[in-house]
Amino acid sequence: MKRIPKTISLFLTFMKIGLFTFGGGYAMIPLIHRETVDNKKWISDEDILEIIAIAESTPGPIAINAATFIGYRVSGFWGAFAATIGVALPSFVIITAISFILAEFQSIRWIQYAFNGIRAGVLALIVKALWSMYRQSPKGIFAYIIMLGAFAATAFLPVNVIFVILICAAAGIAQALIARRRNK
Template identity: 65%
Template sequence: MENRNKTLLEIFLTFLRIGAFTFGGGYAMIPLIQKETVEKHGWISDKDILEIVAIAESTPGPIAVNSATFVGYRVCGFTGALCATLGVVLPSFLVITAIAFVLREFQSMKVVQYAFFGIRAGVLALILKALWSMYRQCPKNPVSYAIAAGSFILAAILNVNVLLVLILCAAAGFLASTISLRRAES
């Protein structure tokens, strides 16, 4: 029982730290979640991270919260999921609550505007790192690249919105996986 409580506290503190020191949302948190849960604590494997991202993207809600919930559940069941979710959400909740009271006073200051530009650049770097990490772990299939590129080009030519691009890419991924499975079966 004491060991389980220690693990629950570790889950809460790990995700509290991830939630407190990561800017840019869920995709920026993925490399940190991977490092903490796989490399540092050994709670899950690298393969599990890919599954977590896929599940977290396909379920409603922020990807970081969904990922934390999934990892917590994997490690300590419902209570672990609750601790991980509270840990990852609590810092943002507290910071946003505090900022809401003072932001109106400072939003017109140039130094604050420049700080947000810098934060955006850092977030972009974290997202690109997460994408690169996931790309390295995924099986390579030239057909899926061609279909996804064609979807983006078609969307750009037709000047469509982002939602249609996502739908086209999802359809392209489904088509590519279907083609790969059929080739593997024959």
């Protein structure tokens, strides 16, 4: 049996991720990690952390950005195209279908119960993604201060997330420059 070309494999892999993950990009991170790092071995653990950080800080949905970055790294432009279409297509089709029957769909009690269960499952996936990213992140007093400051700013203050990301990036650069200067 012939091997499936990488672009088709990227499309199918990310379509599966898009089809079987509820709750948005953060809920997709564990599945993206399992499929691209563990199963396909397209990227490493270190790569996924960097890709998620970049995908999170660039405009657009994190899952689509991550699919685009991973697809490009694995198979160039066409890989990025295939992965992006693959991850977005299931949601597009499902939302289009649901929009035609939304009024009836909302009123069905067992559907409401199912979505309550799905929300709980999505929360678990987000916590797993958070834990995985925490384990792979650098540790130290500086990292913890940045993490707590960013959390406090976004959770308790009306601060735009873009400013928080920019300030965190600037703080990371400043810390690296200070560390480099100390080492010389």
